[in-house]
Amino acid sequence: xxxxxxxxxxxxxxxxxxxxxxxxxxxxxxxxxxxxxxxxxxxxxxxxxxxxxxxxxxxxxxxxxxxxxxxxxxxxxxxxxxxxxxxxxxxxxxxxxxxxxxxxxxxxxxxxxxxxxxxxxxxxxxxxxxxxxxxxxxxxxxxxxxxxxxxxxxxxxxxxxxxxxxxxxxxxxxxxxxxxxxxxxxxxxxxxxxxxxxxxxxxxxxxxxxxxxxxxxxxxxxxxxxxxxxxxxxxxxxxxxxxxxxxxxxxxxxxxxxxxxxxxxxxxxxxxxxxxxxxxxxxxxxxxxxxxxxxxxxxxxxxxxxxxxxxxxxxxxxxxxxxxxxxxxxxxxxxxxxxxxxxxxxxxxxxxxxxxxxxxxxxxxxxxxxxxxxxxxxxxxxxxxxxxxxxxxxxxxxxxxxxxxxxxxxxxxxxxxxxxxxxxxxxxxxxxxxxxxxxxxxxxxxxxxxxxxxxxxxxxxxxxxxxxxxxxxxxxxxxxxxxxxxxxxxxxxxxxxxxxxxxxxxxxxxxxxxxxxxxxxxxxxxxxxxxxxxxxxxxxxxxxxxxxxxxxxxxxxxxxxxxxxxxxxxxxxxxxxxxxxxxxxxxxxxxxxxxxxxxxxxxxxxxxxxxxxxxxxxxxxxxxxxxxxxxxxxx
Numbered sequence: 001x002x003x004x005x006x007x008x009x010x011x012x013x014x015x016x017x018x019x020x021x022x023x024x025x026x027x028x029x030x031x032x033x034x035x036x037x038x039x040x041x042x043x044x045x046x047x048x049x050x051x052x053x054x055x056x057x058x059x060x061x062x063x064x065x066x067x068x069x070x071x072x073x074x075x076x077x078x079x080x081x082x083x084x085x086x087x088x089x090x091x092x093x094x095x096x097x098x099x100x101x102x103x104x105x106x107x108x109x110x111x112x113x114x115x116x117x118x119x120x121x122x123x124x125x126x127x128x129x130x131x132x133x134x135x136x137x138x139x140x141x142x143x144x145x146x147x148x149x150x151x152x153x154x155x156x157x158x159x160x161x162x163x164x165x166x167x168x169x170x171x172x173x174x175x176x177x178x179x180x181x182x183x184x185x186x187x188x189x190x191x192x193x194x195x196x197x198x199x200x201x202x203x204x205x206x207x208x209x210x211x212x213x214x215x216x217x218x219x220x221x222x223x224x225x226x227x228x229x230x231x232x233x234x235x236x237x238x239x240x241x242x243x244x245x246x247x248x249x250x251x252x253x254x255x256x257x258x259x260x261x262x263x264x265x266x267x268x269x270x271x272x273x274x275x276x277x278x279x280x281x282x283x284x285x286x287x288x289x290x291x292x293x294x295x296x297x298x299x300x301x302x303x304x305x306x307x308x309x310x311x312x313x314x315x316x317x318x319x320x321x322x323x324x325x326x327x328x329x330x331x332x333x334x335x336x337x338x339x340x341x342x343x344x345x346x347x348x349x350x351x352x353x354x355x356x357x358x359x360x361x362x363x364x365x366x367x368x369x370x371x372x373x374x375x376x377x378x379x380x381x382x383x384x385x386x387x388x389x390x391x392x393x394x395x396x397x398x399x400x401x402x403x404x405x406x407x408x409x410x411x412x413x414x415x416x417x418x419x420x421x422x423x424x425x426x427x428x429x430x431x432x433x434x435x436x437x438x439x440x441x442x443x444x445x446x447x448x449x450x451x452x453x454x455x456x457x458x459x460x461x462x463x464x465x466x467x468x469x470x471x472x473x474x475x476x477x478x479x480x481x482x483x484x485x486x487x488x489x490x491x492x493x494x495x496x497x498x499x500x501x502x503x504x505x506x507x508x509x510x511x512x513x514x515x516x517x518x519x520x521x522x523x524x525x526x527x528x529x530x531x532x533x534x535x536x537x538x539x540x541x542x543x544x545x546x547x548x549x550x551x552x553x554x555x556x557x558x559x560x561x562x563x564x565x566x567x568x569x570x571x572x573x574x575x576x577x578x579x580x581x582x583x584x585x586x587x588x589x590x591x592x593x594x595x596x597x598x599x600x601x602x603x604x605x606x607x608x609x610x611x612x613x614x615x616x617x618x619x620x621x622x623x624x625x626x627x628x629x630x631x632x633x634x635x
Contacts, residue, residue, distance in 0.1 A: 035566045037573035038581060038590075044625055045552045045578070046592040048633070050111040054093075054139045056118070058101030058125050064195035066101065066122035067405050067445060069094045070109070070139070075119045075128055076246070083246040084207075085121070092116065094410050096445035101125075101143075105448065108533055110598040112631035121206075123198045123243050123381075124289040126281050147280065147288065165327040166318070169253065169270045172296045173303050179325040180286045181249075181276025183293060190290030191240050193383055196401065197360055198289075201242055203402040204358065205368035205378035212375045213356065213368075220356055220397050227338040227357035229313040229365060230259050230393035234306050235386045237313065241291040242381040244279045248320035248371050250380055251327050252277040254295060259312045263339050268314070269298055270335075276322040277369075277380040284322075292385075314338045315355050317380065319371045336371060358399035363389060366399050405445045412439040412534040415602040418594045420464040420542050422549045423570035425582060428591055429605045429614075432540075433468050433510050434461035436600050439534035449526040455534065457518045459510045461604045469545070471496075471505035472538040473557050474522070476531030481524055489518035496559070503557055510540075535596060550580050551594045587612055588622040597633050 056068065069075070069091035077086045092113070097103045101124075109116075118141055119128040126146065131139055163177065177183045192198075204213065214221050239254070255268040273293050278285025296303035297311070307313065319333025329335075337343055338355035346352050356377045358366045365384040368377035386392055416435040419426035426432070435457055442452040459470065474482075482502050487493050489506065490513050496503040506518045524532070539550040539557070546561040556562060556579065565572045565579070572579040584591040587610075605614035612618040617632035 034568070035571045037566060037575070038571045038578060038583075040573065040576050040578065042590070043552075043573070043576075043578045043581070044590055044622060046595055046622075047551075047553065047626070048111050048596060048598055048630065049108045050113075050137070050630075051106055051108055052133055052137050052139055053106050054095075054103065056097065056101075056103045056139075056141045058097060058143045060097075060099075060101035060124065060192070062192050062195050063099045064101065064124065064192075064198060065097045065099050065404065065446065066120055066125060067094060067096045067408050068103070068118060068120040068122075068125070068127075070107075071117040071119060071128075072110075072113050074117050074130070081247075085119075090411050090413070091119075094408050095448065096405060096408060098446075106530070110630070111626060112634075121202070123202050124192060126288075128281070150280075163275075163325040163327070165251075165272065165275075166321075166329055168265075169251075169272055169318070169327070170298070171272050175272075177275045177325070180284065181251075181274070181278070181322050181325070182286045183273075183275060185293055187238070187292040187294065190288060191238070191292040191385070192290040193240070193242075193364065195404065197364060197366065197383065197399070198242075199402045199404050200360070200399045201366050201368075201381055201383070204366070204400060205356070205376065205381050207374070207376045207378065213377050214375060217397075220358075221353055227315065227353075227355040227367070227396075229357065229384060230395070231307045231309055231311050231313065231391060232393050233309055233388050233391035235388035235391035236306050237295045237387075238292050238385040239273050239295055240293075240383050240385060241274060241277065241287045242289055242366075242383060243378070244277055244282070244285070244287070244380045245378060246279070246282045248333070248379065249282075249284055249322040250277045250369070250371050251275055251318040251321045252369065252380055252382070253316050253318075255314045255316060256297060256307070256311045257314065259310050263314060263342065265335070265337070265342055269300075270316050271296075271298060272327070274380075275327060277317075278322070313384075315357075315367060315369070317354070317369050317371060333371070336369065357384075357396055359392070359394060359396040360399040363392075365392060365396065407442060407444050407451075410441045410443065410529075412441070413437065413600055414535060414596055414598040415460075415600060416535060416538050416551075416594065416596055417602070417604070418468075418540045418549055419592075420466050420468055420540065420549065422542070422547075422580060422593045423564050423566075423568040423582075425569040425584075426591075426593065427608045428584070428610045429463060429608055430595060430611045431461055431463035431604045431607065433459065433464055433470065434602070434604055435470060435538070436460050437535050437538075438600075441529065441532065441534070443529055444526070447526070448529050450524055450529050450532050451526055452524060453520075453522045453532060453534075455518075455520040455522070457506055457520070458516070459507070459514050462511050462514050463604070463607050464510070464542075466542050467508075468510045468540045468542050469505060469508040470510060470538070470540050471503060471557075472536045473499070473504075473555075474502040474532060475537040475555055476533075477502060477524070477527050481527050483523040483525055484521075485523075486521040487518065489513075490516050493518065496557075499558055501557075503559075505545075538596075539594075549593045551596055552579065552581050552592045553577060554579065554594070586610070587619045590622065599633065602633060 315338040336354035340351040369380040371379040420432040548560040569582040617629040621629040
């Protein structure tokens, strides 16, 4: 009896040293076996997730890092003829670039996905971009190369004349544009503002649900408020494009008047700066963040390079006026002015403020236009550069300082289905214990290190013959990596502190808690995100704690009775990390005892009805080694 106990202790200690994605080390003694372990060349892991290498390069040169997201469909939708972000859609993945706009990592996404949409709302980035997953399993995006490949057919040589514009506008001498509105006087290269300016502009000029910029910053708004720029010293001025919303193709320009006088539409001269102030992300746009046009001062007779002291520069926008090269006034849109008294009145009898200008320094002024009625002032955003310090009257509101992103979240969700007969053959309806999970991983933007996880697990179906419990192991981290674990849900859960890896048992009897939610909050000491990818190492245990059933690549915990491996129908290859698998005499040769399905609301097969009878595409998915029908669970 003592010898037998000692032998079992040896096995338990060996199992406690199991590593990520391995059922046991290769030198683990397996004892007498009834069944020959499956050969590594025969194994199919029944994994519905794929690893892809993601390489993103936005090519920034101003110590500017941004957060981006990946989606399995276009995240922009049309609502009331306006393109907006679908806030209900959950991204596949989120991350932050480094200070040069670069990111490289290996991530996991559902195997059935063959293309993704790269999205970000940060300025300076083209978005959204549809990207195919390459044959080598890579998602690759280089913004410079992408722009070059698209811009070639989009932009043509500037032609002389031929395009119309309204009589009450004028163009700078010698300036023309192409059919996309790309002006001939565009400066070479890009004049990207400092990173702190971009963060501030993004935060100020943005959509935020029902909250408007007026709600956030009421002091910037008052009746007859203006957003003009008073010139106090002779200087050159440049208007630099920052971004635009993907809806209207607006024409943006400027006008001047003597400081201290009152401008009217009849007394000013509107001058075109950007015929089509539309971002490159817009199919009809060609502008990139940093595109710069030098403005010229019109003295009533001729254009001059410098703006004199004592004049004020105002801004104007012709709403949705650009039409395949021509600028045509639209009755429903009209002309918008920075001088509020030149605009229409609202329901309260106040003039509508169409421009918000904010000063960052004596040289840079951020300018946001509102072209319609949502009042987010991000329909066209620019910044104004002055060649001379202290040339602009400082009597403008200051552009708030905004911190760059510090952290972000990645969401994971799916369904876990288990058979409860292991190591005996089951009926393979895969409905004995069915769990849904929703996990939110919190990580630091610059390092990708995870500092917190919130998991929500819900048992949603019971088809088991036996009483089963459920737990999961954070098999990629040590106990010392965890600061705190908090669990809310029905009583009976347990944190198994005597395990080598953090292990949480949520319940011992799934039949008693069906439909109940368990919320687990895990605070971590900055661990690598690759080590805590949900659903981690989930398992059920049948009738007693040591009879564990995991996914095919799931390692048994140190509490599992490993003497059960390779008995009855089990053909696990413990040494090579292929566990909980059996030969099957049917439509397929192998069957697992657990499957991770990357969706919620999985239609559970009826009792004793094999999974491939409910989902016929399951067969070819298995026989092709996962190469075909990776979306079988959707059909």
